[in-house]
Amino acid sequence: MTVKPSADAARVYAILALIAAGRRVDRSALEDVCALLGLTADPDWVRAMLLLLDELGGGGPADDSAGASAVPLHRAATKVPEAAIASNGPAGVSKADGAEEPAESPPEIEPAFYVYGFVEGDAPRLDLNGLEGKQVDEVRVGRLAALGHPCPASPYASSDESILMGWIKEHDRVLATALAAYEAVVPCRFNTLFRPDALSAVDAVSDWLRLHYEELLATVRRVAGRREYVVRVRWDEDGVRARLIRELDGELHGGEEEELSDGLRYLHHQRTHRDLAVRYQAERSAIGHRILDALSHTVEEHIEEGIPSDGDEDGTVLRCAFLVHRDRSDGFVQELDRLEAVEDVAIEVSGPWPAYSFVNRQGGEGV
Amino acid sequence: MGRQITLDEGNVRKGLLGLVMALVEVVHEALKLQAVRRMESGSLSPEELDRLGRTLLQLEDEIAAFKREEGIEEAVASVRQGLDDIADDVLDTLLNPVRWDDSEALR
Numbered sequence: 061m062t063v064k065p066s067a068d069a070a071r072v073y074a075i076l077a078l079i080a081a082g083r084r085v086d087r088s089a090l091e092d093v094c095a096l097l098g099l100t101a102d103p104d105w106v107r108a109m110l111l112l113l114d115e116l117g118g119g120g121p122a123d124d125s126a127g128a129s130a131v132p133l134h135r136a137a138t139k140v141p142e143a144a145i146a147s148n149g150p151a152g153v154s155k156a157d158g159a160e161e162p163a164e165s166p167p168e169i170e171p172a173f174y175v176y177g178f179v180e181g182d183a184p185r186l187d188l189n190g191l192e193g194k195q196v197d198e199v200r201v202g203r204l205a206a207l208g209h210p211c212p213a214s215p216y217a218s219s220d221e222s223i224l225m226g227w228i229k230e231h232d233r234v235l236a237t238a239l240a241a242y243e244a245v246v247p248c249r250f251n252t253l254f255r256p257d258a259l260s261a262v263d264a265v266s267d268w269l270r271l272h273y274e275e276l277l278a279t280v281r282r283v284a285g286r287r288e289y290v291v292r293v294r295w296d297e298d299g300v301r302a303r304l305i306r307e308l309d310g311e312l313h314g315g316e317e318e319e320l321s322d323g324l325r326y327l328h329h330q331r332t333h334r335d336l337a338v339r340y341q342a343e344r345s346a347i348g349h350r351i352l353d354a355l356s357h358t359v360e361e362h363i364e365e366g367i368p369s370d371g372d373e374d375g376t377v378l379r380c381a382f383l384v385h386r387d388r389s390d391g392f393v394q395e396l397d398r399l400e401a402v403e404d405v406a407i408e409v410s411g412p413w414p415a416y417s418f419v420n421r422q423g424g425e426g427v
Numbered sequence: 428m429g430r431q432i433t434l435d436e437g438n439v440r441k442g443l444l445g446l447v448m449a450l451v452e453v454v455h456e457a458l459k460l461q462a463v464r465r466m467e468s469g470s471l472s473p474e475e476l477d478r479l480g481r482t483l484l485q486l487e488d489e490i491a492a493f494k495r496e497e498g499i500e501e502a503v504a505s506v507r508q509g510l511d512d513i514a515d516d517v518l519d520t521l522l523n524p525v526r527w528d529d530s531e532a533l534r
Contacts, residue, residue: 089482096471096479097461323480324473330483331463366519 173254173261174211179242201269215251244284247414287412297375358392381417445502
């Protein structure tokens with residue numbers, strides 16, 4: 061944030077005056093600061109701010125709407141889970157994250173069809189039950205099949221999180237079995253249903269498969285024999301920061317600090333910390349790149365998740381999903397072990413999963 | 428409408444103070460950055476720099492004391508975290524249009 065002269069100056073001074081008034085900071089010292097930084101004061105603003113301070117000092121509420129807005133500022137930044145609903149021609153594919161999804165479909169004359177994923181193959185290879193014990197069937201068109209079964213018209217929703225987690229695990233289990241049987245599975249996320257208006261649900265699925273045959277086949281082949289691993293890399297954030305401060309102090313000040321007066325020492329300290337932020341980011345970025353480079357030999361694709369600019373509380377430096385061919389899985393995991401030692405980091409990996417994160421990019425899914 | 432909304436005057440005051448002090452802190456940080464730049468540009472004498480530094484330091488102590496006395500340390504931190512989150516969201520969307528699909532529930 062740069063403080064621009066004149067436009068922001070009045071506001072800056074006014075806000076500082078808030079602190080000075082009634083506090084023990086000398087007003088003239090603040091005027092001095094502003095002069096040294098090339099800012100000028102605006103008497104009207106100062107007066108307004110002092111009045112406001114009196115209000116606050118008196119203990120009476122100023123404007124109640126302003127008070128209410130102070131806290132929601134933080135809540136507004138909370139991420140809202142996505143519940144995407146899309147319609148694709150005659151077959152409506154609807155998806156929810158299972159939280160609260162009102163069923164807007166008509167009463168169950170036409171049941172819907174729950175889809176776990178899509179596979180390529182000549183003949184069915186699965187014999188297992190899925191959610192609520194229902195047999196997992198196939199709807200075939202050509203070489204492709206949708207794995208699933210008829211289901212009620214509304215998605216699986218529950219306010220009880222343990223029930224929800226149970227269903228999600230069931231969904232994952234079906235896909236894991238399918239992955240072992242078919243080697244190529246385009247997974248759907250939990251609660252992907254075909255909820256058609258007019259056709260029977262199974263016909264709707266067939267029609268959709270016919271409509272998207274080429275792209276779905278391409279997607280299935282793209283992920284054939286490949287699995288997803290989710291990796292999180294963490295370092296000792298405090299240790300890294302301490303080291304960087306030592307390095308910076310050495311570079312910037314040499315050793316002159318003992319002789320500095322209070323004000324100068326404070327400014328030098330501020331400079332070190334300003335440079336620390338930049339350098340920390342640079343180091344974090346560098347280690348992220350080194351790790352991705354090292355893994356590039358065993359990995360086919362990756363998707364990186366953004367990390368907050370000042371880091372998260374656990375010292376995370378990298379969070380990624382990787383698409384790894386089955387034959388290179390061992391090499392991948394070994395490389396992670398090696399990196400953990402060499403780069404002095406902690407690496408958490410989960411998987412192998414069906415390629416959840418890598419199938420949505422090319423319209424194989426109509427979501 | 429027609430519901431009674433009870434206002435806790437203490438909380439309203441704290442909320443407003445928290446918001447104001449968060450702004451003051453942000454401004455103070457901007458001033459610090461500006462002062463460091465001035466120091467690096469060499470346009471001020473050591474004596475002027477020392478005055479600058481000492482006043483900013485005093486301000487910093489006063490802000491901390493004020494927050495402590497009014498019991499708004501957490502409120503201020505919360506507002507500032509909210510501002511940071513919003514900024515991060517905006518940057519993230521600008522830099523990374525293909526967003527990670529949050530499937531933490533499945534992991």
